[in-house]
Amino acid sequence: MITKINNVSIYDGRGQVLLNSSIIFNEQMILAVGEETIDEEIDVVIDGKGLSCLPGMIDMHVHLNMDATPDPAALINKDNEAMAAYRSLNNAQKHLRAGITTVRNCGSKYNVDITLREAILEGMFIGPRIFAAGQPIVMTGGHCHYFAIEADGENEVRKAARTQIKNGADVLKLMATGGGLTPGVKPGASQLSESEMHAACTEACHAGKTTAAHAQGNEGIKNAIRAGVTTIEHGVYLDDEAIRLMLEHGTYLVATLAAPYNVIRHGVEAGIPAYAVDKNKEASVPHQESFQLAYTSGVKIATGTDAGTPFNFHGDFVTELEIMEKLGMSVQEIIQAATFTAAEALGFEDMIGSLEVGKLSDIVLVKGEISENISNLRNVHSVFMNGKSIDL
Numbered sequence: 001m002i003t004k005i006n007n008v009s010i011y012d013g014r015g016q017v018l019l020n021s022s023i024i025f026n027e028q029m030i031l032a033v034g035e036e037t038i039d040e041e042i043d044v045v046i047d048g049k050g051l052s053c054l055p056g057m058i059d060m061h062v063h064l065n066m067d068a069t070p071d072p073a074a075l076i077n078k079d080n081e082a083m084a085a086y087r088s089l090n091n092a093q094k095h096l097r098a099g100i101t102t103v104r105n106c107g108s109k110y111n112v113d114i115t116l117r118e119a120i121l122e123g124m125f126i127g128p129r130i131f132a133a134g135q136p137i138v139m140t141g142g143h144c145h146y147f148a149i150e151a152d153g154e155n156e157v158r159k160a161a162r163t164q165i166k167n168g169a170d171v172l173k174l175m176a177t178g179g180g181l182t183p184g185v186k187p188g189a190s191q192l193s194e195s196e197m198h199a200a201c202t203e204a205c206h207a208g209k210t211t212a213a214h215a216q217g218n219e220g221i222k223n224a225i226r227a228g229v230t231t232i233e234h235g236v237y238l239d240d241e242a243i244r245l246m247l248e249h250g251t252y253l254v255a256t257l258a259a260p261y262n263v264i265r266h267g268v269e270a271g272i273p274a275y276a277v278d279k280n281k282e283a284s285v286p287h288q289e290s291f292q293l294a295y296t297s298g299v300k301i302a303t304g305t306d307a308g309t310p311f312n313f314h315g316d317f318v319t320e321l322e323i324m325e326k327l328g329m330s331v332q333e334i335i336q337a338a339t340f341t342a343a344e345a346l347g348f349e350d351m352i353g354s355l356e357v358g359k360l361s362d363i364v365l366v367k368g369e370i371s372e373n374i375s376n377l378r379n380v381h382s383v384f385m386n387g388k389s390i391d392l
């Protein structure tokens with residue numbers, strides 16, 4: 001089936017806008033954009049007047065088995081395997097309905113995200129493309145140890161990396177520092193060492209996979225970059241040297257600004273553990289300053305939310321984008337970070353992330369002009385996944 005959208009504003013994901021334009025696609029791929037035409041007959045024509053069209057968005061940091069409840073650790077410890085799987089499916093579909101056609105799941109207990117990816121690929125359920133980490137790899141007692149593989153020393157970390165690759169992970173999640181949502185660990189403190197993470201990155205590289213390092217403290221961030229990780233998650237305490245290393249290594253920043261924003265906004269009154277609120281409050285200003293330093297220095301930025309953390313709801317991608325705009329990015333830059341740059345960080349930019357001929361037809365229509373107001377991305381009109389309209 002061939003679909004054409006007419007009279008629409010096209011945001012192509014690579015910084016270009018085509019006003020009053022058109023796009024043609026079938027169930028495999030995009031066939032024409034802008035002035036281009038095709039010889040075959042069009043089956044469905046959609047009038048795109050008043051709508052904006054962009055590539056399916058990509059959330060680079062979600063936890064599908066967390067539910068944005070005040071205390072994610074309590075939920076994870078309570079759920080059995082089946083409940084974690086149902087919860088993950090339910091949350092995955094929230095992303096798709098919000099126009100997020102691809103998510104990278106940065107850690108789940110029981111590897112449920114890997115299994116869910118397979119169930120969706122088999123056609124059992126409608127859902128977004130999932131790039132799954134499964135269980136993170138952490139030092140003994142490290143950040144999120146309650147759902148991770150604990151490994152110490154290069155050999156154990158290498159074994160854990162190989163195990164996750166064998167289990168079907170697309171990306172290896174490594175904990176380079178402590179974090180806000182694990183009691184007793186300091187966000188600034190280094191955890192896995194550079195050599196331990198290097199062992200995991202080498203295995204990922206051999207297997208054609210990527211790596212993501214949870215890295216808040218400055219030394220842990222630098223350890224992770226030097227070890228060769230693909231993306232730095234959070235990046236709370238960046239300095240000039242960290243920026244220089246990121247530029248040198250081509251490391252991406254996935255800032256997840258919405259995570260501390262929501263923790264601080266709701267606070268202990270909403271039931272968030274005091275240790276989490278205190279740690280997030282302490283990190284909030286340096287986090288935003290680090291983001292601005294990375295952006296102005298030209299570090300590659302890919303958008304991720306940490307959805308599933310307290311009051312950080314699955315599918316509420318736009319809160320992150322609104323914060324990025326407040327911190328100085330232009331609408332075009334934000335769209336690119338949420339589409340093409342994210343696809344690049346997944347190593348999948350030949351297939352998704354922009355509206356170009358030959359790319360998979362993951363396409364979103366929203367009401368209103370995005371350049372006039374980024375919040376218009378909340379007003380989803382329709383979502384096409386593989387060229388098929390999703391029932392919202």
Ligand SMILES: [Zn+2]
Nearest residue numbers: 061063106306
């Ligand atoms: Zn996370």
